[in-house]
Structures are given as C-alpha cells and as structure tokens.
Amino acid sequence: MIDWLLSQFDTMDIVVITVVLGIGVYFFIKNRTESSTSRYSPNVVPITPVNGSATRDSSFISKMTSENRQVLILYGSQTGTGEELAGRLAKDLHRYSQKALVLDPEDMDVEDFARLTEVENPLVVLCVATYGEGDPTDNAQQLHEFITNADCDLSGVRFSVFGLGNKTYEHYNEMGKFFDRRLEELGAERVYELGLGDDDANLEEDFMRWREGFLPAVAASFNWELSNEAGNERQYKFELVKDPEVKVFQGEYGRIGAFERQRPPFDQKNPFVAKIAINRELHGKESDRSCRHIDFIVEGNRVRYETGDHLAVFPTNDSQLVHDIGSLLDCNLDEVFTLINTDEDSSKRHPFPCPEEGLKEYGHFIQKERRSIIDILKTFDSCKPPTEYLLELLPRLQARYYSISSSPKLDSNLISITAVVTKYNIGDRLIKGVCTNYLVDKVAEDKSPVFVRKSTMRLPHRLSTPIIMIGPGTGLAPFRGFLQERSWQKEQGKEIGQIDLYFGCRNPEHDYIYKEELEAYKDNGVLSEMHVAFSRVNANGGKKVYVQHLLWENREHVWQMIENGSHIYVCGDARNMARDVQNTFSRIFTEVGGKTEAEAQKLFHDMERQRRYQADVWS
Numbered sequence: 001m002i003d004w005l006l007s008q009f010d011t012m013d014i015v016v017i018t019v020v021l022g023i024g025v026y027f028f029i030k031n032r033t034e035s036s037t038s039r040y041s042p043n044v045v046p047i048t049p050v051n052g053s054a055t056r057d058s059s060f061i062s063k064m065t066s067e068n069r070q071v072l073i074l075y076g077s078q079t080g081t082g083e084e085l086a087g088r089l090a091k092d093l094h095r096y097s098q099k100a101l102v103l104d105p106e107d108m109d110v111e112d113f114a115r116l117t118e119v120e121n122p123l124v125v126l127c128v129a130t131y132g133e134g135d136p137t138d139n140a141q142q143l144h145e146f147i148t149n150a151d152c153d154l155s156g157v158r159f160s161v162f163g164l165g166n167k168t169y170e171h172y173n174e175m176g177k178f179f180d181r182r183l184e185e186l187g188a189e190r191v192y193e194l195g196l197g198d199d200d201a202n203l204e205e206d207f208m209r210w211r212e213g214f215l216p217a218v219a220a221s222f223n224w225e226l227s228n229e230a231g232n233e234r235q236y237k238f239e240l241v242k243d244p245e246v247k248v249f250q251g252e253y254g255r256i257g258a259f260e261r262q263r264p265p266f267d268q269k270n271p272f273v274a275k276i277a278i279n280r281e282l283h284g285k286e287s288d289r290s291c292r293h294i295d296f297i298v299e300g301n302r303v304r305y306e307t308g309d310h311l312a313v314f315p316t317n318d319s320q321l322v323h324d325i326g327s328l329l330d331c332n333l334d335e336v337f338t339l340i341n342t343d344e345d346s347s348k349r350h351p352f353p354c355p356e357e358g359l360k361e362y363g364h365f366i367q368k369e370r371r372s373i374i375d376i377l378k379t380f381d382s383c384k385p386p387t388e389y390l391l392e393l394l395p396r397l398q399a400r401y402y403s404i405s406s407s408p409k410l411d412s413n414l415i416s417i418t419a420v421v422t423k424y425n426i427g428d429r430l431i432k433g434v435c436t437n438y439l440v441d442k443v444a445e446d447k448s449p450v451f452v453r454k455s456t457m458r459l460p461h462r463l464s465t466p467i468i469m470i471g472p473g474t475g476l477a478p479f480r481g482f483l484q485e486r487s488w489q490k491e492q493g494k495e496i497g498q499i500d501l502y503f504g505c506r507n508p509e510h511d512y513i514y515k516e517e518l519e520a521y522k523d524n525g526v527l528s529e530m531h532v533a534f535s536r537v538n539a540n541g542g543k544k545v546y547v548q549h550l551l552w553e554n555r556e557h558v559w560q561m562i563e564n565g566s567h568i569y570v571c572g573d574a575r576n577m578a579r580d581v582q583n584t585f586s587r588i589f590t591e592v593g594g595k596t597e598a599e600a601q602k603l604f605h606d607m608e609r610q611r612r613y614q615a616d617v618w619s
C-alpha cells in the first residue's frame with residue numbers, strides 16, 4: 001500500500017503537489033523565523049539545495065564520455081513539469097543500469113549539441129513544453145535557436161521527444177513537434193515516436209502511456225537488460241543538525257544568502273526580494289471571490305520592466321499545511337536538519353512502481369478530486385514515509401507568473417499585479433491556490449522574491465496607431481498598464497490614437513475592477529470607447545453577455561478600426577474567451593469585411609505575423 005501511495009506522489013498533479021513544496025525549506029528555517037521579524041533573516045549557510053541543478057556544465061560531452069554515459073535528457077520547462085518528467089525518465093533508465101545526464105539547456109553550451117556524435121551510442125531525449133504562440137520555454141530558447149539554424153550531421157545519434165502542451169492553445173505542442181522534426185532532418189534516428197502531453201486533458205496519463213512504449217523501445221534498440229538491483233537506492237540521508245548557531249538554507253535558487261545580499265542582475269535564479277507597498281481588495285463586498293491589487297516596490301530601479309511584461313512571484317507554503325505534514329510524519333518542526341546527497345549524479349526523483357491498473361484510480365482519486373499529499377496522509381493514516389523519502393519526491397516550489405498591471409512610465413519603482421484568489425471546495429475539502437493565498441495575507445512592508453519575465457505583448461511604436469484591447473476579468477491587467485503608458489504620453493503633449501476597451505465581468509457591483517480608473521480614462525479622452533459585458537445580471541433577462549457579443553454588436557466599427565491598421569490585444573482565459581473572440585473576428589472579417597473563409601484566415605495569420613493580433617492568454 002505504501003508503495004502504491006508513494007507512486008501517486010511521484011505523479012502528483014503539479015498544482016496539488018506544490019501545496020506542500022518547500023516544506024524542507026520551512027523545516028530548515030523554522031527555528032530562525034519564529035524569533036525573527038523578517039522572513040529573510042541574515043543567517044544563511046549553504047546546505048545542499050533540494051534541487052541543485054544550478055552548476056554550469058559547459059562541456060557536457062566530456063562529462064558524458066569520461067563518465068561513460070550515453071543518455072542525455074534535456075528539458076524545456078517554465079513551471080517545472082517538463083523538468084519533473086525528465087528526472088523521472090532518468091530514474092526509469094536506472095533500471096536498465098543507465099545513468100542519464102539530465103540537463104537544463106540553459107546550463108550548457110548549445111553548440112556542443114552538434115558534438116553528440118562523439119559520445120558512444122548516444123541517446124538524446126527531450127521533454128519540452130510549448131508557450132505563448134508556439135514558442136519555446138525561456139530555458140530552451142538558445143537550444144531552439146541553435147537547432148533551427150544548425151546544419152550539423154547527427155547520424156548515429158538516436159532520439160525521442162515528449163512534448164508538453166495544451167490543446168486549448170492554437171499552437172498545440174509546437175515545440176515537441178519542432179524538435180522531433182528537426183532532429184530527424186539533421187540525421188538523428190527516432191528511436192521512439194513523438195509523445196504529446198495535453199495539459200488540458202490529462203498530461204500525466206499521456207506521459208505514462210508514452211513512457212510505457214518508450215522504455216521497451218529504447219531497451220530493444222540498445223539491447224539493454226532490466227537490472228533487478230538498480231533504482232532502489234535513495235538520494236538523501238537525513239541528519240539532525242545539533243549546532244544551535246548553524247545557518248540554514250532559505251530556499252534561495254542559486255547563491256545561498258542571495259535574499260539578504262541582493263546583487264543584480266535579477267532573474268529566475270536570482271530573484272529580487274521586493275517590498276509590498278499596497279495590497280488591496282478590488283471586488284465589491286457582495287462578491288463571493290477576492291481579487292487583489294498588489295504593488296511591489298523595486299526601489300532604485302533595480303528591476304527593470306516594460307509595459308506588458310510578466311512578474312513572477314515565488315510563494316512559500318501555507319504554514320498550516322506545513323504544520324499538518326509535520327504532525328502527520330511525526331516530524332519535529334523545531335529541529336533543524338540537513339539532507340545529505342548520497343548520489344551527486346542523480347536527479348531528485350526515484351520511480352515507484354505505478355502499475356497500469358493504478359492509473360485510472362490515480363486519475364480519479366488524485367487528479368480529478370485534487371488530493372494533495374496531506375490529504376493522502378490523512379486518509380491513510382498508516383502511511384508514514386520517512387521525511388527524507390517524501391522530500392525526495394517533492395519538486396521545488398515554482399514561481400507563479402502574473403501579467404503586470406502597471407507601466408514603468410508612470411513610476412519605474414513600482415510593479416503592480418492583479419490576481420483573483422484561487423479558492424474552491426471539492427466535497428468538504430477547501431482547495432487553495434498556492435501563490436494567490438500566499439499573497440492575500442501580505443501587508444505593506446512584507447517582502448516576496450520576484451523577477452520580471454519579458455513578454456512579447458507590446459504597444460505599437462507609433463502612438464497614433466489605433467488599438468482594440470479585449471480583457472475580461474484579470475485579463476484587464478496588462479491593459480491597465482497600456483492605459484497608464486498612453487495617458488502619460490498624452491500628458492507629455494503627444495498625440496495618441498484611438499483606444500477601445502472591451503472588458504467583461506459578472507456583475508457591476510461585484511467584480512467591476514478598476515471601475516473609477518477606467519471611467520477617468522474615458523472622461524479625459526485616453527480611452528475612446530469602453531464596452532463592458534456583464535455575464536450575471538438580471539437586467540439582461542438572464543442572458544449572459546460576454547466581450548465577444550459586444551465586439552459583434554460593434555462589428556462595423558471594429559472592422560473600420562482594422563481597416564485603419566488597428567492592433568488587437570486579447571488577454572485572459574484561453575479555454576473559452578480567447579477562442580470565442582477569435583471566432584468573432586473571423587466572422588467580422590467575412591460578414592462585414594466581405595472576405596472568403598480562406599481570405600479571413602489569411603488576414604488573421606498575417607495580423608498575427610505582423611504582431612497586429614497579440615494574445616496573452618492562460619488556462
């Protein structure tokens with residue numbers, strides 16, 4: 001039973017699993033924080049980070065040849081899923097006595113990829129996610145560029161690709177398909193078919209099924225035998241730290257102590273610890289949800305950003321959950337401990353047998369009903385894995401990304417975000433989003449590690465170019481930034497073009513966020529037209545009105561704007577809204593613009609290519 005349960009941990013949905021991520025960090029810092037006013041106290045000393053992949057290895061080829069490794073696993077991952085799958089595959093290969101090298105492509109010299117032929121019988125496996133408009137993840141950008149332009153000969157290299165994507169996006173799994181195609185074009189031999197994981201349906205199941213075919217296929221191709229011995233060793237040895245003066249790891253990514261001694265440049269591996277200036281509610285009293293406006297101070301221009309960029313926020317876990325897991329594991333949270341890595345070469349995860357018949361049960365009990373590790377430990381109280389086993393299975397708590405809702409033109413020392421707090425019930429269990437519930441309790445002067453992620457969503461260079469912005473709910477966030485920027489430019493005496501906004505919410509009294517600000521922009525002429533769709537008001541005779549309905553109502557004007565060279569921006573829900581809006585534009589192109597279906601499609605793609613149609617959507 002314990003094995004079965006642990007196998008579920010190994011495949012836990014990322015959203016649920018992150019609820020208890022960083023518990024190790026908490027254990028490490030627990031003693032310190034209780035007597036400290038700041039969560040980031042200065043006493044820090046290196047203790048092996050839970051996932052220490054930060055070392056740069058610019059010559060992975062020599063590492064592979066000198067250590068007799070023939071398998072390279074690369075991951076393109078933004079929020080950790082691809083990285084997790086790469087680690088799991090490496091563990092799987094252990095069972096064939098293969099020590100794979102798992103690498104973040106950002107930590108290698110991408111040119112060395114062409115030298116893979118120097119390795120004896122090389123196998124390269126890629127776990128790559130797709131983002132944006134079919135783009136690579138940040139960490140795979142250089143590799144993508146290299147492979148795009150490469151003309152090397154990879155004959156003799158065998159490969160297989162697993163892509164991570166989501167069918168609600170137009171460019172479904174573009175990166176997986178790209179790498180699979182290009183490696184073959186460069187002469188490498190596909191040893192097992194491309195796997196495509198759909199995060200909208202069941203990515204875990206897609207991966208498990210692919211892996212089920214992948215492992216025997218590679219084993220057959222290389223004549224590898226299953227070994228009974230391999231794969232059972234543990235990665236960490238648990239040791240209590242007795243020294244009361246010991247300094248503890250606080251969850252920093254790269255440089256230990258980075259939260260205290262902040263040194264630019266600030267990025268994912270070196271976040272800036274920003275002070276919160278304001279954290280206020282945007283929804284009305286009658287709303288049954290909460291939407292927060294949060295201003296972070298990045299004084300001294302230490303973090304630069306542009307209107308339309310994203311802010312990544314690193315949360316820590318809910319302390320109640322940490323207490324729960326401590327007591328469920330009989331772990332004294334007042335003790336400081338260290339995890340000694342007993343297998344430096346290993347990535348963190350170890351496989352537990354997850355038989356096919358468990359998959360259905362897993363899909364229902366864990367994924368559909370969103371059970372966290374804590375729920376499982378509570379349900380099966382005889383299950384008490386050693387703390388170090390559990391920590392070995394948990395991936396690092398990942399940053400969450402938010403569209404920035406301010407413009408640096410107004411105040412470059414301040415970054416705003418706008419976020420609905422995720423909270424809902426399944427049965428009698430309350431499910432809480434990790435980061436928004438972490439943020440909701442923050443008050444002025446509290447701090448949080450953040451970094452800016454560049455986006456491609458940008459206002460047109462020419463101020464006179466007309467724009468249409470469509471952003472229901474928190475999809476309004478980047479457009480608040482756009483309006484601040486254009487308003488500032490207008491104040492400088494510049495001529496600005498027509499700006500139309502389509503905003504949507506449920507009810508004017510509940511969730512009409514930034515109402516006063518928007519009305520002021522309308523009054524002073526920054527906003528030319530403002531159309532607000534309410535989906536849950538009786539006045540509409542119970543009819544749900546969405547932004548796409550208002551676009552259609554104004555179709556003649558919308559078409560005129562497009563003919564005048566308008567740029568169109570869409571932000572918010574990818575699953576329904578973005579698709580419905582896109583379909584509405586297609587209808588406007590045909591029914592008002594007189595285009596045929598094919599011409600309408602071409603116009604749409606041309607607009608995307610010319611960056612006249614830009615979307616920042618999520619699901």
Ligand SMILES: Cc1cc2nc3c(=O)[nH]c(=O)nc-3n(C[C@H](O)[C@H](O)[C@H](O)COP(=O)(O)O)c2cc1C
Binds near residue numbers: 076131167171173203
């Ligand atoms: C903002 C955003 C944009 C995305 N864009 C795409 C896309 O264009 N095509 C696609 O197939 N999947 C897209 N996805 C889905 C991710 O690729 C998928 O969730 C994947 O599992 C993430 O892997 P990671 O955790 O390793 O980053 C997107 C997800 C987000 C949050």
